[in-house]
Amino acid sequence: MTQLEPDFPSGYADLLDELKMRVRSARTATLRIVNTQLVELYWTIGQYVRKTQEAQGWGSAVIRQLSEDLRREFPDMKGLSARNIQYMTTFAKAWDEGPIAQQAVAQLPWGHITVLLDKQLDPATRNWYASSAVEFGWSRNVLLNMIMNKTLERSGAAPSNFAQQLVAQDSELAQQIAKDPYSFEFLGLSGEVAERDLEQKLMDRITETLRELGPGFAFVGRQVHFDVGGEDFYIDLLFFHVEQLRYIVVELKTGKFKPEYAGKLNFYIALVDDRLRREAHAETVGILICGSKNDHIVRYSLGRTTSPMAVASYTYDALPPDVRQELPDAESITAALDWTEPA
Known part of the structure; x- marks a missing residue:
């Protein structure tokens, strides 16, 4: 100065x-x-x-x-x-x-x-x-x-009920932000992982997490608390999309998708719509990210839910450990790219 x-x-x-x-x-x-x-x-x-x-x-x-x-x-x-x-x-x-x-x-x-x-x-x-x-x-x-x-290829690929629950243009915009599968390989995890550990890792690497979710996502909170009639409820991850002006509720499940998960997410979306959404905001949507899913079960489950939501899977360990160990680390790859920059 x-x-x-x-x-x-x-x-x-x-x-x-x-x-x-x-x-x-x-x-x-x-x-x-x-x-x-x-x-x-x-x-x-x-x-x-x-x-x-x-x-x-x-x-x-x-x-x-x-x-x-x-x-x-x-x-x-x-x-x-x-x-x-x-x-x-x-x-x-x-x-x-x-x-x-x-x-x-x-x-x-x-x-x-x-x-x-x-x-x-x-x-x-x-x-x-x-x-x-x-x-x-x-x-x-x-x-x-x-x-x-x-x-x-993954953008907009998650099965959803957006077309049924949102008006046409809004549905198309919401669908664009629902990937399938999400790639969490940047977390460096392998084998079985607990939901809370996955959530913590995503928060530890929030920059990469937001990049993988896509442009426009802003982090609002983790384990966001709501008191409903004296009972406590916690949303895993809450985001706000600054371009679409809507809250996005993200629930994490490390196992296979179950129909009851859609009901819980439907409840959380209703809570955010009632407690946090303002008049200028678009409708809140939910994304349930699971370890795996059966798309037939997902579509039946979403067919009767009253809130707009999508269900996606995720990957975080695409290569076997022995193969991964043979690969160069990110710094080595970056150095090689810089060295081979065209003259």
Whole structure:
């Protein structure tokens, strides 16, 4: 903080703060423009090289020579390695319809784009991850994790009664936030685990938990207490979705789904609707996350409940312990990714 003399003109500090904010904003906008221009340049180079390769039948030797000549001409410019030029041609082929600057992918750093290219996703899936990374500001490692965990495929997949209990548009929005299964592998658990231990682990890793639940989730409380006619009741986890403006009740069960679980969740949703929901809020929904479920039993159970809810399963130990021990840890993987960043 700037130290001013006692007799310095009043209002100077406010002016300085305002100018600092404007400079930071302008620098961020400039960096964004520069990034888009760089991505557009890479896409253009890729288009020229790809089309010439297809017309002339050129192989990798030509790309290596092209890299050497361009680096000789532009010695201060990074990103002209043969490997990166090959990425450019792959990029141009993956997004073969321009103008590229008007597409979400153009707002991503080049390292993010190479992650999308390495995973060889179908066009619709690739565009979904690109748009989501832009919208939610995912880092490259978060983007990679989202792809590896099949976030798109799991989003909105949980069986629910939203279509019956909510109006059409509201139902579609609510369905989007109900994944199946949830991936809790970041907890580092294996074998049998108690419900309270699972709950504690999720709270210990709240940042990863919120990321897995999805964008818009804000944590409200754990074991949220309600007194109902002199009896005590506790909701496992309570969240608020800041985009949909609704409370979300999450109940955890480590075993297999049982029909009576839906009744208990229905009760908790009614409590939150009555005690916490305000007029501006959308209807409260519940998500029951179980160790496993029979979808036929789930659908029968949800068919008669009066509150909107979904039932999902979760995974936290996808690999056998002996296989997991052979894998590198997260820090090693991150270091390897940084080391292989295209030049």
